[in-house]
Amino acid sequence: MPKQVDHDERRRQIGDAVCRVIASRGLDAVSLRHVAAEAEVSMGRVQHYFATKDEMLMFAFEMVSARVAARFGAIAADDPAQHLRAILLELLPLSAAAREEAPVLTAFLAHAVVEPRLGEPLRKGSGEMVAWLAGMITAVRPGGDVSRDAMALLAFVDGLMLQVLIGQVSPEAAVDLVDHQLARVLTCG
Template sequence: MPKQVDHDERRRQIGDAVCRLIASRGLDAVSLRHVAAEAGVSMGRVQHYFASKDEMLMFAFELVSERVASRLGAVGADDPAAYLRAVLLELLPLSEAAREEAPVLAAFLAHAVVEPRLGEPLRRGSGEMATWLAGMITAAGGPGDAEREAKALLAFVDGLMLQVLIGQVTAEVAVDLVDHQLSRVLTRG
C-alpha cells in the first residue's frame, strides 16, 4: 500500500524552517539551500512545494500570523480592561511562543517597507486588529475616540516589541509601560 503523504504538513514543515531561519539569521538567509538544510529535506522537495522565495516568505508569514491569532484567541480575562491588557501583553515577546515569533514578525514588518505584496496583508490585519481593539476599549469604558486609541496602542506595542527584542527594554519594564499606557487610554476624558 502506498504511503499517504500529508502535503499540508510538509508545507508547514518547510514553512517552520523558513520561520526559524528568519528568526535566527534574518530574511536574507532564506534561500532554497538554507531552507532545505533547516527543514532536513532535499532542495527538490522545497521546490516541489514552493515555486519561489517570495512564495515561501508569504507562506511563512501566514503561518506566523495564524499562530499569533491562535494565541490571541486563547487569551481570556474576567473583564474587558483585563482582557485588553492580556491581548496587548500577548503581542509582546514575553512568552516563549511570542519570543520565537517576534523576530519573524519584525523582519516581515521591515521587509514590507520595500515589498508591497507583503505590506497588504499587514495593513489589512492591522486595520482589523485596530477595529477589534477599539471595541474592547469601548467595552472597557474607555472615553474618547476608541478607534484612534486602538491605532495608537498598536503602534505603541509594535515599537515596544522591537525595543524588547533588542534588549532596550526588559520584559518587566514592557509590562509596566503597557499598564501605564492602557491606564491613560481608559481614563482619558
C-alpha cells in the same frame, strides 16, 4: 500499500524552517538551499511545495499570523480591560512562543516597507486589530476617539516589541509600560 503523504504537514515543516532561518540569520538568508538544510529535506522537496522564495515567505508569514491569532483566541478574560491587557502583552516577546515569532514578525514588517505584496496583508491585519482594540476600549470606556486610542496602543506595542527584542527594555519594564499606557487610555477618553 503506498505511504500516505500529508502535504499540509510538509508545507508547515518547510514554513517552520523558513521561520527558523529568518529568526537566526535574517530574511535575506532565506534561500532554497538554507531552507532545505534547516528543514532537513531535499531542495527538490522545497521546490515541489514552493515555486518561489516569495511563496515561501508569504506562507511562513501566514503561518505565524495564524499562530498569533490562535493565541489571541485562547485568551479568556471576563473583564474587558484585562482581556485587552492580555492581548497587548501577547504582542510582546514575553512568552516562549512570542519570543520565537517576534524576530520573524519584525523581519516581515521591515520587508513590507519595500515589498508591497507583503505590506497588503499587514495593513489589513492592522486595520482589523485596531477595530478590535477599539471595541475593547469602548467596552471599558465609552466615548472619546477610541479608534485613535486603539491605533496609538498598537503602534506603542509594536515599538515596545522592538525595544524588548534588542534589550533596550526589559520584559518586566515592558509589562509596566503597557499597564501605564493602558491605564491612561482607559481613563482619559
